[in-house]
Amino acid sequence: MPLRVRSPIPPHFPVRSRRSKLRHLGVQNLNLAQVWATQFCEAGMGSVVNSSSGVSTGQGNPRIGLALIAPTLGALALYAFLGEPKWEHTLLHSTLEAIGATIAVVLGYLFLKTRSGGTEGHSESTTIWVATALIAMGLLDGFHALIPVNSAFFWSRGLSTLIGGAFFAFVWLPEMFARNWIPYIVMALSLGLGVVLMALPESFPQMFGPGGYTFAAKVINVLGGAGCLAGAVGSLRGRYRWAAPRNLYIASHCALLGVAAILFSISHMWGAVWWFFHLLRFFAYLVLLRFLFAWLEELHVQSLDSVRQDALSKLEAEKDRLRRIFMDAPTPIGMHEGPDHRINFVNRACEEIFGARLSQVIGKSAREMMPGADHIHAQFDRVYKNGETIINDEVPVTFALNREGAPRVRYFKTVFQPTYDGSGKIDGLITYNIELTEQVLARRRLEETGEDLRKAVQSRDEFLSIASHELRTPLSSLKMQLQMGAKATDVERGLTPPPEKIAKVFSVSIRQIQRLDRLIEDLLSVSRIHAGKLAYRIEEVNLAQLVRDVCENHGEILATEKIEVELDLQPDVVGFWDKDRLEQVVVNLLSNSVKYGAGRPILISLRKSAGESAQLAIKDSGIGIEKEKQDKIFDRFERAVSATNISGLGIGLYIARAIVEAHKGTIAVASKLGEGATFTVALPCRPEAPKATEADAS
Amino acid sequence: MKAVMIVEDDQDIRESMKDFLEGEGFQVLVAENGKTALELLRSLEVAHLPQLIYLDLMMPVMDGVTFRSLQIKEPKLSAVPVVVTSAAPNAAEKLCASPVSAILRKPCDLDELLDAFRLHSKPT
Numbered sequence: 122m123p124l125r126v127r128s129p130i131p132p133h134f135p136v137r138s139r140r141s142k143l144r145h146l147g148v149q150n151l152n153l154a155q156v157w158a159t160q161f162c163e164a165g166m167g168s169v170v171n172s173s174s175g176v177s178t179g180q181g182n183p184r185i186g187l188a189l190i191a192p193t194l195g196a197l198a199l200y201a202f203l204g205e206p207k208w209e210h211t212l213l214h215s216t217l218e219a220i221g222a223t224i225a226v227v228l229g230y231l232f233l234k235t236r237s238g239g240t241e242g243h244s245e246s247t248t249i250w251v252a253t254a255l256i257a258m259g260l261l262d263g264f265h266a267l268i269p270v271n272s273a274f275f276w277s278r279g280l281s282t283l284i285g286g287a288f289f290a291f292v293w294l295p296e297m298f299a300r301n302w303i304p305y306i307v308m309a310l311s312l313g314l315g316v317v318l319m320a321l322p323e324s325f326p327q328m329f330g331p332g333g334y335t336f337a338a339k340v341i342n343v344l345g346g347a348g349c350l351a352g353a354v355g356s357l358r359g360r361y362r363w364a365a366p367r368n369l370y371i372a373s374h375c376a377l378l379g380v381a382a383i384l385f386s387i388s389h390m391w392g393a394v395w396w397f398f399h400l401l402r403f404f405a406y407l408v409l410l411r412f413l414f415a416w417l418e419e420l421h422v423q424s425l426d427s428v429r430q431d432a433l434s435k436l437e438a439e440k441d442r443l444r445r446i447f448m449d450a451p452t453p454i455g456m457h458e459g460p461d462h463r464i465n466f467v468n469r470a471c472e473e474i475f476g477a478r479l480s481q482v483i484g485k486s487a488r489e490m491m492p493g494a495d496h497i498h499a500q501f502d503r504v505y506k507n508g509e510t511i512i513n514d515e516v517p518v519t520f521a522l523n524r525e526g527a528p529r530v531r532y533f534k535t536v537f538q539p540t541y542d543g544s545g546k547i548d549g550l551i552t553y554n555i556e557l558t559e560q561v562l563a564r565r566r567l568e569e570t571g572e573d574l575r576k577a578v579q580s581r582d583e584f585l586s587i588a589s590h591e592l593r594t595p596l597s598s599l600k601m602q603l604q605m606g607a608k609a610t611d612v613e614r615g616l617t618p619p620p621e622k623i624a625k626v627f628s629v630s631i632r633q634i635q636r637l638d639r640l641i642e643d644l645l646s647v648s649r650i651h652a653g654k655l656a657y658r659i660e661e662v663n664l665a666q667l668v669r670d671v672c673e674n675h676g677e678i679l680a681t682e683k684i685e686v687e688l689d690l691q692p693d694v695v696g697f698w699d700k701d702r703l704e705q706v707v708v709n710l711l712s713n714s715v716k717y718g719a720g721r722p723i724l725i726s727l728r729k730s731a732g733e734s735a736q737l738a739i740k741d742s743g744i745g746i747e748k749e750k751q752d753k754i755f756d757r758f759e760r761a762v763s764a765t766n767i768s769g770l771g772i773g774l775y776i777a778r779a780i781v782e783a784h785k786g787t788i789a790v791a792s793k794l795g796e797g798a799t800f801t802v803a804l805p806c807r808p809e810a811p812k813a814t815e816a817d818a819s
Numbered sequence: 820m821k822a823v824m825i826v827e828d829d830q831d832i833r834e835s836m837k838d839f840l841e842g843e844g845f846q847v848l849v850a851e852n853g854k855t856a857l858e859l860l861r862s863l864e865v866a867h868l869p870q871l872i873y874l875d876l877m878m879p880v881m882d883g884v885t886f887r888s889l890q891i892k893e894p895k896l897s898a899v900p901v902v903v904t905s906a907a908p909n910a911a912e913k914l915c916a917s918p919v920s921a922i923l924r925k926p927c928d929l930d931e932l933l934d935a936f937r938l939h940s941k942p943t
Contacts, residue, residue: 173904586908590877593906597926598831603928605839627832681830716879 141222164765189663192377192401199393207391211270217268217399222405225259228409231416233304246299247356250291251371253304254352255409257311258285258378262317270390273318275328278312279341282382286348289375292355329390340387346382370412377405453533456540458549462487462501465549474518474554488689504537504550515561532561584772591640595633599698602626602633632677640709646705647772650779657699657783664735664804665727667700671707672725684715685722696730696806702780703804709773710739710800717798718743723728734786742797751790777802784808824869826849826856826886827904828878832925836873839929845936853886854876860896868899870897870940871920873932876905876913887917902935 234250244509261281268274288307291298318325328338353375356368383396447454448468456466463486467479475482475490482490487501500511513535534555542548606626609618618626649655672686679686714723718741728736744756755778774788781788785808792798823845827833830851837847848869850856860868872890876883883903890896903910906925914922920939923931 371889589908590906594829594832597904597906598829598835600926601832601839601929602837605835605842608929629835633831 136239154709192380196397199397209391217267217403218262220512221402222259222263222266224406224409225255229255229259246296249299249303250288253307254285254288256308257288260311264318268319271322272325272327273322274416275338276325277318279338282345283341286345289352290348292352324655333389342382346379349382351377353379357379370408374405374408377401453554454554456549457487500537501550504539505547508539508547515557517691531558595636599630599633602629643772643776657702659697660700662696662698662700664694665692667704668707668725668727671704682715684720687724689726691728694727694735696735698784706777706780709777713738713773714741733806735806737802738799740799745794745796746792746798747794747803820846822846822869824872826850827875828852853881853883856886857889865895871936872899872901874901874903876903876907876910884913884917887919891917898940900941902939
């Protein structure tokens with residue numbers, strides 16, 4: 122699986138650009154004139170103010186003044202040129218006021234709820250005063266929109282401006298005066314006031330007479346306007362202090378309201394100036410609306426941002442998890458890219474394989490990392506070109522010298538798979554290397570054991586075959602002799618073989634029976650030695666005498682084989698041994714020498730050494746024994762020459778060694794191929810009682 | 820006169836067979852292994868070659884199988900029929916490359932030796 126994590130957010134997502142717009146709103150130097158000019162042109166059109174770098178910035182920008190003067194001059198011009206045409210339209214007036222009131226109350230309420238006003242960089246007291254002003258003004262404007270033209274109609278207008286202006290002006294107050302409950306109290310009072318105005322419309326002094334507005338009406342409105350202007354300046358101050366775009370909007374709003382309120386004093390009911398100042402008020406509310414949009418947009422972006430952050434951190438966590446799984450996998454995994462199979466991702470288990478830190482491996486091509494591994498590179502090429510998946514079993518990898526100084530070979534099952542890019546094209550390959558060293562070694566051990574067993578079974582079968590042959594040989598001779606005797610004997614005709622013939626039949630038969638007996642004894646000895654049950658009967662033995670006896674007993678064979686035996690025996694070699702077993706040893710060694718001695722003389726010497734041990738040596742001048750086979754000839758069923766060449770069970774030396782070792786002695790051979798062999802037996806004269814031993818550990 | 824050769828490493832068997840066959844009126848040649856047998860045969864004139872060879876298989880120096888494979892190759896000797904006497908259980912297997920007239924299992928009857936001669940010997 123390719124570990125490529127793709128961002129869930131498409132790259133064209135305009136997070137950055139919106140943010141920069143907000144930064145324009147918040148940090149960069151917008152100025153009132155620009156806001157204003159834009160508001161005039163685009164208020165409510167959905168486009169956020171864009172501060173281009175060409176706009177001059179800073180305090181004392183002359184356009185602020187111009188912005189305030191422009192509507193004023195506009196009103197004066199209307200006043201001068203249009204005179205006083207009257208256009209009475211209650212519904213339009215009420216609609217304008219109601220829209221403005223709604224915007225003010227909603228925004229004021231949002232300020233209160235969020236305690237922030239949308240953007241950072243303002244004091245909480247500013248928020249409280251602005252919210253209070255917006256709510257009071259909005260509520261009273263609402264009532265103003267509802268009330269028909271009567272005394273309360275003018276009072277609601279005047280009080281709205283006065284109270285709103287006052288609270289806007291409070292932004293100048295130190296923060297200590299602000300209280301969280303103030304907006305709610307003011308909200309309640311405004312509602313009460315509005316209800317009273319609606320309920321008792323004619324209980325208030327008249328503000329409008331035949332000569333226009335009363336002085337009191339003008340004072341109330343102008344004072345309110347002044348408060349609004351003070352609020353505008355205060356907000357501007359806030360804008361520079363906290364660099365918050367909200368303050369700019371509020372300043373703009375206040376300035377428009379202030380100018381409108383002052384224009385009130387020169388207006389006439391339903392006159393051009395009167396409609397003009399209502400238009401300014403409407404614009405003032407559109408500025409707020411514009412701010413509301415910007416604020417909501419910012420909130421939206423913020424929430425998108427947090428969603429994105431959330432998604433990103435989840436993605437990071439997931440990536441981290443996958444990375445951990447990958448890195449800590451006990452199996453070396455590597456990822457390669459491109460036609461030269463550059464390593465672009467490997468896990469820690471690969472460090473050992475490459476014998477290098479991960480950082481040294483990344484970016485290297487496969488050929489750089491594994492020079493000489495041509496078959497692997499060829500397979501990589503196949504995977505990359507044809508999209509094959511290639512699996513190799515038991516790939517031996519030789520590792521650098523280990524602590525013992527020997528390079529270590531480990532075995533891996535390798536899986537090479539292609540990887541694909543987003544469009545489904547092969548862009549690289551991934552290698553999994555599963556270590557099989559333990560299994561391979563275990564299997565090899567098993568195979569070796571199996572081979573050993575097979576050899577053992579083969580060796581046993583061979584032995585059985587030889588044993589049957591060896592047993593049949595004396596039987597053949599015996600059978601022939603007896604059949605010859607039988608043929609020569611005819612009871613009916615009273616014929617008997619001549620005595621010398623009978624004597625020969627008997628002597629040959631007896632010899633065959635002795636051979637059989639010895640063979641069977643040897644076989645039983647092997648079986649007993651193997652079972653650890655060969656028993657020993659210790660007595661005083663004259664070894665020189667024993668050797669002489671053996672030679673005499675075998676004199677006939679030696680004579681027929683025409684083999685000379687030379688004896689060089691120290692006469693007083695006496696020890697405590699098992700006589701019969703030692704005889705077996707001497708017989709086995711002697712018949713060995715006869716068998717392999719190529720008919721040449723055999724020398725038997727016996728000495729007693731200083732360490733109270735007997736040294737018996739039997740030397741022939743026969744075919745000799747290869748160096749490599751000298752160790753093996755004392756093993757069971759082992760012979761130095763192939764089975765077909767020389768008869769014998771291959772157990773004589775094995776039995777001899779078992780008996781000698783049971784007597785705490787040693788048996789050894791010295792030989793050169795073609796130059797005969799010397800078997801040497803060293804026996805302690807007073808061994809501890811020989812134990813029934815198992816000579817062959819197997 | 821009937822002439823045979825005995826190739827046998829075991830002296831007792833060799834002597835017993837020789838005694839028996841001589842008693843039956845055979846002229847008997849003996850050799851204790853394949854090598855001496857080959858040398859002996861080569862030294863003989865064709866007219867004096869035995870009519871049959873009794874061949875043991877397991878012998879030192881040169882075994883019966885090798886002897887037979889070499890004997891077949893020599894034009895002078897190849898016509899002499901061979902009867903194997905062996906205690907080896909797998910004698911037939913060993914001889915598959917060098918076929919012989921018959922295989923007698925040791926220990927064999929004396930009558931079997933005579934029958935083998937009757938059946939397989941090369942007429943003079």
